[in-house]
Amino acid sequence: TIIILDYGSQYTQLIARRVREAGVYSEIHPCTIPTEEVEAMNPKGLILSGGPCSVYDPEAPQLDGNLLSLTRDDGSPVPVLGICYGLQAMAHLLGGDVEGAERREFGRAQIQFPEGNGASELFDGVPSGSTVWMSHGDHLTALPEGYEIIANTENAPVAAVRNLEDPHYGVQFHPEVVHTDFGRQILENFAYKICGCEGDWTPASFIEERTAALREKVGDRHVILGLSGGVDSSVAAALLHRAIGDQLHCIFVNNGLLRKGEWEQVQKTFRDHFHMDLHAVDATDRFLEVLDEVVDPEEKRVLIGNTFIDVFESQTDEIAEELGHRPTFLAQGTLYPDVIESVSFKGPSATIKTHHNVGGLPEELNFELIEPFRELFKDEVREIGRLLDVPEDIVGRHPFPGPGLAIRILGDVTRERLDLLREADAIFIDELREKDLYDEVWQAFAVLLPVQSVGVMGDERTYENVIAVRAVTSVDGMTADWAHLPHDFLGHVANRIVNEVPGINRAVYDITSKPPATIEWE
Numbered sequence: 290t291i292i293i294l295d296y297g298s299q300y301t302q303l304i305a306r307r308v309r310e311a312g313v314y315s316e317i318h319p320c321t322i323p324t325e326e327v328e329a330m331n332p333k334g335l336i337l338s339g340g341p342c343s344v345y346d347p348e349a350p351q352l353d354g355n356l357l358s359l360t361r362d363d364g365s366p367v368p369v370l371g372i373c374y375g376l377q378a379m380a381h382l383l384g385g386d387v388e389g390a391e392r393r394e395f396g397r398a399q400i401q402f403p404e405g406n407g408a409s410e411l412f413d414g415v416p417s418g419s420t421v422w423m424s425h426g427d428h429l430t431a432l433p434e435g436y437e438i439i440a441n442t443e444n445a446p447v448a449a450v451r452n453l454e455d456p457h458y459g460v461q462f463h464p465e466v467v468h469t470d471f472g473r474q475i476l477e478n479f480a481y482k483i484c485g486c487e488g489d490w491t492p493a494s495f496i497e498e499r500t501a502a503l504r505e506k507v508g509d510r511h512v513i514l515g516l517s518g519g520v521d522s523s524v525a526a527a528l529l530h531r532a533i534g535d536q537l538h539c540i541f542v543n544n545g546l547l548r549k550g551e552w553e554q555v556q557k558t559f560r561d562h563f564h565m566d567l568h569a570v571d572a573t574d575r576f577l578e579v580l581d582e583v584v585d586p587e588e589k590r591v592l593i594g595n596t597f598i599d600v601f602e603s604q605t606d607e608i609a610e611e612l613g614h615r616p617t618f619l620a621q622g623t624l625y626p627d628v629i630e631s632v633s634f635k636g637p638s639a640t641i642k643t644h645h646n647v648g649g650l651p652e653e654l655n656f657e658l659i660e661p662f663r664e665l666f667k668d669e670v671r672e673i674g675r676l677l678d679v680p681e682d683i684v685g686r687h688p689f690p691g692p693g694l695a696i697r698i699l700g701d702v703t704r705e706r707l708d709l710l711r712e713a714d715a716i717f718i719d720e721l722r723e724k725d726l727y728d729e730v731w732q733a734f735a736v737l738l739p740v741q742s743v744g745v746m747g748d749e750r751t752y753e754n755v756i757a758v759r760a761v762t763s764v765d766g767m768t769a770d771w772a773h774l775p776h777d778f779l780g781h782v783a784n785r786i787v788n789e790v791p792g793i794n795r796a797v798y799d800i801t802s803k804p805p806a807t808i809e810w811e
């Protein structure tokens with residue numbers, strides 16, 4: 290394992306990606322983690338990320354010098370690579386000079402290797418003059434003792450350094466971004482040549498390792514898991530089932546707000562295909578009763594969240610009764626991006642994004658948490674899901690909000706309106722799949738508006754509902770652009786919806802981006 294300590298850079302996740310793409314397992318931890326904990330993880334190497342601070346900011350996270358004297362099992366020193374702020378923090382600690390620049394150096398630069406020193410293993414296979422990506426304010430003006438310069442650029446006399454004795458390196462530029470031509474090579478050099486890693490980590494080896502670890506952790510105890518039908522919880526269920534079989538108990542709640550066919554499909558997959566102990570509860574009536582005449586979006590979210598917790602708790606009680614004791618663990622499909630938003634050290638204070646994840650369970654439930662994907666990215670989880678034989682329908686599915694269709698029906702949520710929306714949504718999704726456009730967009734769905742409009746069908750005037758069709762492209766859901774789907778395609782979808790769903794006589798396409806709009810309409 291290579292441990293990456295996060296000093297708040299927007300690129301930290303990319304470092305982890307690049308290292309894992311090289312087949313070396315990497316984990317990101319906040320820079321505030323105690324050094325003993327890092328030591329206990331027995332890392333083969335350590336990478337210190339960039340960050341937004343200057344080492345002179347009073348609140349700037351400092352480096353614990355003990356990190357630079359960690360040793361591995363064989364007694365050799367743990368190699369360290371400081372990137373940008375990581376380098377500055379190292380240099381500052383060791384008595385080098387870091388200076389604030391008049392202006393930030395930002396963009397491309399060409400690295401050169403000084404006579405004699407260019408042979409550093411870090412730059413094996415990297416041609417002199419190749420492009421690197423700079424993005425920093427401060428820079429190093431004097432090296433700490435025992436260090437030498439191994440690369441420079443026209444504007445930065447110190448673009449990379451190494452310690453003369455220990456395998457400690459620092460680079461001022463960002464090898465993890467694609468604009469650094471040989472960035473991948475540099476990180477591979479660090480992982481293979483300097484840390485001596487093998488490059489044999491794959492999603493398949495992750496499954497092996499994690500199932501063994503889960504078996505050991507769980508022993509003969511029991512785990513419950515809330516299945517939503519989404520990618521993360523489904524793959525978590527498949528992994529746990531492989532590890533502990535019948536000691537896993539899944540709870541799947543029908544809140545009446547699922548998409549067309551979802552209730553049946555999830556049961557078919559997990560009960561019939563995987564033969565899991567699936568507790569599927571149809572709580573539609575209860576949810577719809579609670580939502581009766583509620584129009585405020587946040588109120589809908591809270592009511593749905595609370596009702597979910599109630600239903601989940603009573604299911605847990607039932608499982609406990611069957612087992613004769615309460616299950617010890619609660620498993621969740623939390624992914625790395627969910628974690629980083631809540632723990633990453635971003636400047637003076639830890640950022641906490643309010644996560645609107647309905648389905649979150651309160652701590653009072655008193656379970657020990659199991660989060661097997663805490664360090665993974667979505668596409669890695671998808672890959673693992675495929676290897677575990679989770680059907681493509683589930684593995685490749687667009688994100689779907691916890692409150693489900695309730696926040697896609699503007700205004701009052703009723704059974705009739707849910708049925709209308711389900712049909713329209715299914716037509717749109719079918720067509721996207723049919724025309725191979727489904728994977729081109731990040732999320733796509735229909736929204737039922739609380740207005741009626743006039744139309745004409747046959748010889749008759751109609752006065753019926755309006756459906757909005759929404760499709761967006763995005764990387765992380767934080768920002769999004771409306772998907773520029775072909776006009777003919779959209780025309781065809783509108784036609785089918787209006788012709789096939791009685792009660793709808795008009796369809797419009799949403800062409801706002803986020804910001805200023807949001808992806809969902811509520």
Ligand code: XMP
Pocket residue numbers: 590645646647688689690691692732766767803806807808809810811
């Ligand atoms: P917005 O509408 O805020 O959505 O642009 C961004 C992403 O978050 C999803 N979303 C939710 N997910 N509970 C969830 O689990 C919610 O209450 C919720 N609201 C929005 C949305 O589908 C999109 O992927």
